[in-house]
Amino acid sequence: MIERRPFVQKILKNRKDNLRVVSGIGTSTWDLMSAGDNVGNFGFIGAMGQSIPFALGLAKAKPNYRILLFTGDGDTLMSLGSISTIANHPVSNLTMIVLDNESYVETGSQPTATAGKTDLELIAKGSGINNSYTVKSEEGYEKIMKTVYEEEGPSFIVVKCKPKATPLVFPHSFDGSVSINRFMSSMNS
Amino acid sequence: MAEVTKDWRNDIYAVFKELNITMVSHVPDAGHTPLINLCEKDNEIEVVTLTTEQDGVGLSCGAYAGGKRSALLMQSSGVGNCINALALPNICRIPFLTLVSMRGEWGEFVPWQVPMGLGTPKVLEAMDIKVFRADYKDEVGSTVDAAARFAFNTNRSAAVLLSQKMIGAKQFKNG
Incomplete structure (x- = not known):
């Protein structure tokens, strides 16, 4: 189990100029902002379930940027169909990182489906996203950085x-x- | 000025081309199918098939953030799926355009289509969407043109309801 906030900060430390970051409703946005104010960030504070399709639209419109989405298991579980949409309308420059704490922490830590029988990595694979994996310790950091900046999404x-x-x-x-x-304003037209 | 051709879907397509709408997302409806086919044949327009209409709202907003104009095509039953998502273009003042093929209002065969058909204009207006309506074929192009300009010029959300009277109500046959 990872401490999410320092881990997000570590991923974003010395971020490259071509990275643009989106975050889903709730803790993911607070995590992103904790890494320091940056014009290349856009954080959702509402519209639950919309961060994944938003990231897809952005990645399609801006192929010269690497697009990174941080979102939670709650936001993701609300728009599982969008993962199928991404698989079938693929973008090579998009990485989605689900900060899966298996609970709706902001509302009182009620368990989400991932606390039970649901596995988001398998859902993504089953949806058709082959490059899908789970990281359970900070040892996964290097692998994540390679995915974010280099791998074909x-x-x-x-x-x-x-x-x-x-x-x-x-x-x-x-x-x-x-x-x-x-x-x-942070992106070239 | 928007053209009037034999098929009103051609008129919508002409508006897309003129206003540089280069992404079209949809949950398909028979009323939109000729337009979807036109867009799919066009290499400059990317067509994204959604699993639920609400994803088209986020997709459209993300594309706009990246400098790309888009439109969401759906049937009236899909409007209900979009309600909370419509907060996104509203609060961000992102231009959002949707074209809605109406069911449940004119010679409808399927009773299940009626509730959302009746609710569609009310729901859109409740979410501060500017609602345009086309009842006749020769006004489709100009109405979509007006709605698109309203959206992209004023950074607001606009919907065009394409009436079932114009599209034609499908009569189902058992067996």
């Missing part, structure tokens, strides 16, 4: 995390129009 990584609540770290703005325009 789409890739789907499940990072098993401790179900521990962490302090909220707010983004630059809660106003979505400010966030998206700032994020868009």
Whole structure:
């Protein structure tokens, strides 16, 4: 089991110029923001289930950037069909990292399906994403970095995390129009 | 000005080309099929088949963030699937365009289509979507053109309801 926040920060340390990062609703956005403010970040604070299709649209529109999505098991379980869509409309520049703490921590740590019988790596493989694997210790760091920057995507990584609540770290703005325009300004047209 | 041709789907396609809409996502509906086929033949338009309509909202917004204009095609029954997702273009002021083929309103055969058919305009308006409607074939091109310009010029969400009167109600036969 991994401590998610320092692990996200480690992945984003010395990030390359061609990386753009999206995060799904909830703790994933606070984790992303904890790594430091960056115009190349866009964090969801609502619209649960939409971060995966959003990342697909972005990756398709911006093939010259590496797109990294951090999201949770709750957000992912809400849009499992989008994984099939990505498999069948593939993008080589997209890595999805599911920070799987097996619970809805922000609402009181109710268990998600992954605390039970559900395996997101197998769902991604079954959906048609061949480069899908699970990381359970920090030893997976090097492999993840290679996937994020070098491997042909789409890739789907499940990072098993401790179900521990962490302090909220707010983004630059809660106003979505400010966030998206700032994020868009970080990319060449 | 939007053209009027023999098939109103051609008129929609012409709007896509003129306004540089280069991604079209859909959960298919028979009413949209000729348009989907036109888009699939066009190398400049990427067609993405979804598993649920709501994913088309996120997909469209992500594409826009990357500088690509898109449209979501769906049947009225799909509108209900999109409600919470529509918060995304709303709060981010991302232009969002959807074309909805209506069921459950004009000579409908299937009672199950009626609830969402009746609810479609109300649900869209409840989520602050500007609703346009085309009842006649010769107004489809100009209506889609107006809706698309509304969306992309004012950074708002717009829907065009393509009426069942125009599309034609399919009568089912048992056996």
